[in-house]
Amino acid sequence: MPEFPYLPQTEVEIEEMLRAIGVKSIAELFTDIPEKFDVDLSIPASADEFTVLRDLKELSQRNSNLNDLSVFRGGGIYKHFIPSAVQRIAGRGEFLTAYTPYQAEISQGTLQMLFEYQTMISELTGMEVSNSSMYDGASACAEAALMSVRINGKTKILISQAVHPEYIDTVKTYCFGGNIQVDEVNFDRKSGQIDLSDLKSKLSDDVSAVIVGYPNFFGVIEDLREVRKAIPENVMMIVSANPTALAILRAPGKLGADIVVGEGQPLGNPPYLGGPGFGFFASKEAYIRKMPGRIIGETKDGEGRTGYVMVLQTREQHIRRNKATSNICSNQAFNVLLASIYMSLVGPKGLQEIARRSYDKAHYLAKRIEKMDKVRPVFTGPFFSEFVVEFKKDLSSLNSKLLKDKILGPLDLGEFRDDMKNHGLICLTEANRNEEIEFFAGRLEELE
Amino acid sequence: MTIFDATVEGRTGFRLPEEKSYGFEPIDVLPEHLLRDSRPELPQVSELQVVRHFTGLSRKNHSVDSGFYPLGSCTMKYNPKLNEEAASFEGFSQLHPYQPEETIQGALELMYNLQNSLCEITGMDDFTLQPAAGAHGELVGMLLVKKYFELKGDTSRKKVIVPDSAHGTNPASAAMAGYDIVEVASNKDGRVDLESLDRLLDESVAAIMLTNPNTVGLFEKDICEIQKMAHDRGALLYYDGANLNAIMGHARPGDMGFDIVHLNLHKTFSTPHGMGGPGSGTVGVKTFLKELLPVPVIDFDGQKYRIVYDLPDSIGKIRSFFGNFGVLVRAYAYIKTMGSDGLKRASEMAVLNANYLRSKLVELIPTAYSGICKHEFVLKGTKLISEYGIRTLDLGKRLLDYGIHPPTVYFPLIVDEAIMIEPTETETKETLDHFAATIATILEEAKENPELLKLAPHTTPVGRLDEATASRKPKTRWSKGS
């Protein structure tokens, strides 16, 4: 019998325990399972730690990782600088190996952290209430659609085609479950913003909410004030936002948003092939009882000491079952911890500077590209740190060449839309050093 | 004190590289109403302040790393450190989801192999790794059911049957897929009552959701009959894999006749719970449902691993990108470490530990159901009320003073004053003995000084908190001067 470092029972103890139970063998503990189900699993046998780590290291090295590349690709997941302290503190077992804070007295660390996180999200989004996370930006967006239907009882969702395509698809899948109709609204081919006249033409009494990006998938900043003006008061405005951009953009809550969601990965989370990050979810106080997910609140104990608890649990599945506001149970609390540490370190000025630099660098590169012959910036709307460029030549072969220079080039939008062949989405953040940008611009000039 | 209270204007824990600005400012382009009008009130503190603040918070948490965590139905087993090490490799953590396939062959291979391992462990034909949590997997499962009947043109099936002992997520997930919920009663032995099921199971039922072993820790011995009843009447059978930790290498849901399975990698496959997440709720199906899985799926053509989006009958996307990849790496490392022999052994030791602890506790508090249990068992705390005037809740709160996380209480709903205990395989016999001895001590205390329990805990950072006021007028964020 091989030794298993995670299994402490010795043969002597096993005998003793079996005697105490009153059975003769371990097999006797499984006699309630029909014998015909017995199976020998055809997977490799166990291995020691060192062999497993060696094999996994080797597997990981078969990937090209972003630390070895100049990254000009975003599209929902962004490479930012992450201070060392984020991972170092978060890695403590008391965070990593704790369960959901159902026992408040011995979960004050988790609960206070989530309470502080909710405050930070409220600040960024300009909304009164934040929950303590959803799975990711896409599912948060879908849950926002369902929530709007819970609030106003209408049955149709309008979503801008300029929202992240994976979010659109996720909203559709959730709405398939809820028997809710989803209609797409065109974007303006010139500005890259939602087409307001198409939006108005699609409004009807059964429209529950309109979903827009801020900035949208093309990096273009939607004019939320104009969107709000275009829709009646009883139609909700759901905004899917980039949290970094919110450091310099007017908070959606101040422009009439009812629900603000987004992908939290840019806040101190490694890209991890797109997960785990987390979805943030914030809303108006008036709708708090219709919100999905866990919400933390401040209170006192019998001696008057401040403490934190999960509030409004009657919304949740473990109490309300099929009448719950959502089925969500596990969320992304650990990723929220990374974000909380990150936001505490960078502070308000740091986050604004990160956003400002991302903006500055992106606009510089866009200007450089404007001067090139064979590439053309596509949209005229104001953008944050991503912009769309149309290439005259085949973008995928350009990207292959760039990769040889260790550049992860523009995201090929032809993969998402047939009418955007050879359109590339270029992304910059504060992590793109100026010399990288010069090199990339130079290669674009040569290769085009 | 919150981190906001520590703020001093001008302090920071962060510095960016010195770089020349290109001189582009948002204010030059954006209309004023789209520019932020006030700075977000984030903390302004030094790096050491941040480190001390969060270290201080961590000390207020109970965790698997700090003590026994016998929380029924949650499988709070040890989370091996090697998994964390593997997940921290930059070749896994520093990958962009939109990198070209050829630059992430290692990641795709890992996912492909994990899919295959999970197929083998569960007896299913294909897996999707995308769902981010168990409940997310359940939703995917119910959407697969819905899509399956839609493609068949069968629109009459509007109901899903769940046992009255089911996790709350089961009815909640089925409801999100648009189904009406019908509860089937448990019999006096704690298993699904076949006669009731027979009555409920008609042409309007799309699926039955079952957990096996069920939430009282008992194997549904009649699974073959249930399977036959369901399939004879055209319904699908769904397996909630929350309790797979009891039966690995002893039975497979696929062989029991289940059509759809979800697993909680953060339970059975040892990935950490992280204060509530991230998890992973991978979903396995039989071949006839394969084409309906969410996109993308990972495939292998013999030479290259490929990301496939072209699945016309797919239910669509259920989140962005590929799922919680970082969690998948940890689960893969665990399966590699434990192997076929170790997984089977883990289940055996989980069942041994549960039965041993049960045999010790049964002398103190009656069990809800007799006979051998699987990985967990349920005690019935009504005796505490009648004999000592204390509730299950009080017993649980007193355990906190002894540095032990209480078992799950008041669930499943079919047992009054339920105390649900799952020790897991990674705990020593000494820990189990100590737990039983602690329960005995607390019952003595209950006899002599019940107030001690009613006012517990006494040694934690805070005592019992006023949850009623917190929910009446929720204060969900910090604000200045409050």
Added chain:
Amino acid sequence: MKKYTKTHEWVSVEGDIATVGISDHAQDHLGDVVYIDLPEAGKSLKKGDVLCTIESVKAASDVYAPVSGNIVEVNAGLDSSPETINSDAEGAGWIAKIKLSSIAELDSLMDLEAYKKHCEEEG
């Protein structure tokens, strides 16, 4: 005249207006009430329909209409002070006033004595 239902609502009638709430026994069982999803005035209900949902910290319980009729008034004060149900369930903690459509329905309800017995039997 005050009457009770098996599902623990009380009803008190003056003329054709029935004032409805939950019994003191029920509020004791629920624990601290934190929220009431109040019904809308003007809505018409049949006896046995869900009138509203009362939430405590860890439970949500439906309250059923003890009589049929039209809701003419709701106790809006419960919105900001749901704890009134705990302090005075059968007085200031009333939930709604219903204009009776059939006074005969009251005959099937229990008086206080019968209700007390019913509670004892339930345990």
